[in-house]
Amino acid sequence: MNINSFINHMSLGAALEPQQIKVLCNEAKTQRFASVYVNEIYVSLASKELEGSSVKVGTVIGYPFGTSSTKVKIFEVKNAIENGASEISLILNLGMLKSRNIEYIKNELKEIKTTVGKNSLKVVIELEYLTLEEQRNLIDLCLDLKIENIELLKRKISKEDILQIQGLTKNKLNLNLVGNVKDLSTLQRYVDLGIQRFNTTSGLKLSKENNDKFWN
Template identity: 30%
Template sequence: MELNKYIDHTLLSPDATETQVDTVIKQAIDNRFHTVMINPYWVAKTHQALEGTDVVTATVIGFPLGATTTAAKVFETKQAIADGVDEVDMVMNIGEMKAGHYTQVADDIQALVKVGHDAGKVVKVIIETALLTDDEITKASQIVAEAGADFVKTSTGFSTRGASVHDVELMSAAVAGTTTQVKASGGIHSAEEAEAMVNAGATRLGVSHSMKVIGKE
């Protein structure tokens, strides 16, 4: 399995330096990862560095809590698009999901999907499976698919745990028959773990330990 093609090579730590960003960009180019995933501040730099390569630029929106307003998420997304981003990974309003306020959750997602798709960008939605029950994971995945997002994503990597095979199986079943795909992110540290996520239905992987996963660390 060519895992590099699935990987969003990720650096989202708050203390990431320019030197570390440069390293991640070089690793992504050299190993032909799908994406470099960085915080919004680094989008313009990353986009410029990746021009002429097959690697795309991605960033996070409303990260890592998802509890900012829709207007703030829309602004962040528009700024990222202006800076050259190709894909945005937004965090769902988790509190509203837990409260059963599904209309508010859907409206938040749809606003970002519209902004992203109007600009021809890929939109992923992080539902933070660590904080949801199985039924909530299924419902959230369905809401994401109905909102027209390109991916439903497991985790930020900043909560109580990352992705699990069980999460991915639930999400894959929930979006079956739609155009929405599944991204597993957080806690993937080996090729075996990565392959298990793909076998469970993930078509994209968010990985901070990408070099280890592909056997080069």
């Protein structure tokens, strides 16, 4: 199995320097990963480094807490797309969701989806903080608004977590996973469960492990 097409090569550290982003992009081109994920400030640099390659550029809006206003998030999205991003991951305001201010969340999703246009929008679902009812409310909004992708975020995500989400989505949404995957066997288990993309800092390790297994 060519696992590289499942990998979003991610680096979102607070102290990253431009040269590190260039290295990240070169690694992604060499390994033919699906995309790189960088902080919004580095989208322009990543786009230039990846020009002419098949590797896409993604960024996370509202990072890390999702508590910036909708207007700020819209500005971030516009700026990211203008600078070359084609994959947008959105962190929502969990406080609004948990206080049952569904209208706020719905309006933010609608406005961001409109701003993203034909580019890919992925809504981050932080399983660590959300009850089953809150997960259902958020997923129902994504289905109603025809948002096609969600990203599952949890320190230790289980098979049961994924099956539960699949039940809530009725298998109508593409599932992506943030973090968690550090070895090939784990990635393969998640692929078997229907995960389609992995935002991970372990892309090189996973690719090497896969190549070693193939050639041995």
